[in-house]
Amino acid sequence: MSNDIVIEAWNTILFEKFSRFKYLFIEGYASISEEALKRHCPPIGSRVLDVGCGFGDCTMEIAKSIGEDGTATGVDCASNFIAECEQSAADDGIKNAHFFVADVEVDDLGGPYDEAFARFGTMFFNMPSLAMKNVRSALRPGGKFTQVVWRKREANPWLHDAELCVQGIVPVVSHDDTDAVHCGPGPFSMAGADMVSDMLKATGFEKIQFERFDTDICIGRNIEEAIQFALEIGPAGEIIRLAGEEGERLKGEVIVALEDVIGKFEKEDGLFWAPSSAWLITAYNPE
Numbered sequence: 001m002s003n004d005i006v007i008e009a010w011n012t013i014l015f016e017k018f019s020r021f022k023y024l025f026i027e028g029y030a031s032i033s034e035e036a037l038k039r040h041c042p043p044i045g046s047r048v049l050d051v052g053c054g055f056g057d058c059t060m061e062i063a064k065s066i067g068e069d070g071t072a073t074g075v076d077c078a079s080n081f082i083a084e085c086e087q088s089a090a091d092d093g094i095k096n097a098h099f100f101v102a103d104v105e106v107d108d109l110g111g112p113y114d115e116a117f118a119r120f121g122t123m124f125f126n127m128p129s130l131a132m133k134n135v136r137s138a139l140r141p142g143g144k145f146t147q148v149v150w151r152k153r154e155a156n157p158w159l160h161d162a163e164l165c166v167q168g169i170v171p172v173v174s175h176d177d178t179d180a181v182h183c184g185p186g187p188f189s190m191a192g193a194d195m196v197s198d199m200l201k202a203t204g205f206e207k208i209q210f211e212r213f214d215t216d217i218c219i220g221r222n223i224e225e226a227i228q229f230a231l232e233i234g235p236a237g238e239i240i241r242l243a244g245e246e247g248e249r250l251k252g253e254v255i256v257a258l259e260d261v262i263g264k265f266e267k268e269d270g271l272f273w274a275p276s277s278a279w280l281i282t283a284y285n286p287e
Contacts, residue, residue, distance in 0.1 A: 003077070003126055006124065006126060007077045010077055010081070010124075011077075011079060019084075021229055024220070024229060026057045028219065029119065031215045032119065033057070035213055035215070036280050037062065037065065040117075040144070040146040040282060042062060042065065042070070043066070043070075045066060046070050047070065047071050047073070047112075047113045049073050049074075049075065049110075049115070050074040051117065051131075052124070053074030053081070053085060053121065054081055055084055056074050056085030056088055056089065056097070058117065059072045059074035062117060063089075063097035066096075075099070075104060076101065076102075077102065077104070082101050105125055105127055105130040106134070109138040112138065116139060116143070116146070117145075120150070120187070123186070125189075128189070129203055132200060133203040142287045143284065145205065145285070146281070147190075148278050148280055148281075149190035149196070149281065151278060152277075155277035157274055157275055158217060159234045159235060162230035162234070162235075165261045166239045167239065170239050170254065172242075173242040173243050186235060187235070196279075196281065204285070205285065206284055206286050207282075207283065210279050211282075212280075213277070213279075214277045215275075215276060217274060218273055219274050220262075220271070221270075221272075223262065223272070226265065227262050231255070240254065
């Protein structure tokens with residue numbers, strides 16, 4: 001299965017959307033990546049691969065934590081994200097963070113790395129088993145792979161409540177029924193612990209562990225931003241976009257409905273914080 005459509009989406013429309021909400025992806029997800037890297041901090045001086053690095057914020061945090069003798073390398077399929085990463089690392093003077101463009105399912109990832117890390121970078125692969133196998137092949141014997149993925153929809157109302165709202169208004173169009181670019185399988189494709197565990201075992205990983213981590217994340221600094229975030233990012237936005245003209249026609253009705261759905265997440269500080277739930281998954285390349 002070709003990844004051209006997915007790569008085009010991440011390099012164009014999804015890059016543009018993610019860039020508009022860059023603050024929320026970096027600051028909003030910070031507590032999750034901080035917890036993952038606190039529990040599973042790579043050793044000083046190690047070589048670490050950051051899979052699906054996006055804006056590179058995790059890559060740069062890893063680079064700082066492992067010291068000047070270590071190397072953090074971010075990989076993403078979208079050249080626009082990689083260009084942004086390289087500029088951010090240069091601006092911050094982080095010399096041991098490097099980035100390159102590659103399709104993690106099929107391309108050479110370099111290595112060997114001591115560890116691999118992915119914060120929400122493995123959920124959009126068309127063929128995740130190929131990606132897992134390729135990551136393992138880039139690890140040294142005994143190398144560790146830590147990935148963060150969302151748990152089930154119902155445990156993530158910041159995405160799921162908006163999705164249910166939009167589904168009640170906008171006709172749902174399958175990826176198979178449109179030529180429009182799309183993000184791939186979606187944010188909950190790795191939510192099933194049994195499925196992911198079986199896949200990791202089948203691709204040669206061992207000592208697989210799952211840790212649940214729940215935290216509130218910021219989804220907007222005001223109601224307008226929170227609604228736009230819901231409309232443009234994740235399943236709700238995908239439903240509207242794939243519905244084409246009909247989705248655009250019904251967008252006004254959706255916005256009105258989302259005021260109540262999103263409004264319940266407003267806190268005393270005026271920001272919008274919603275519950276989230278993730279898996280922190282660790283697995284090892286056999287010695």
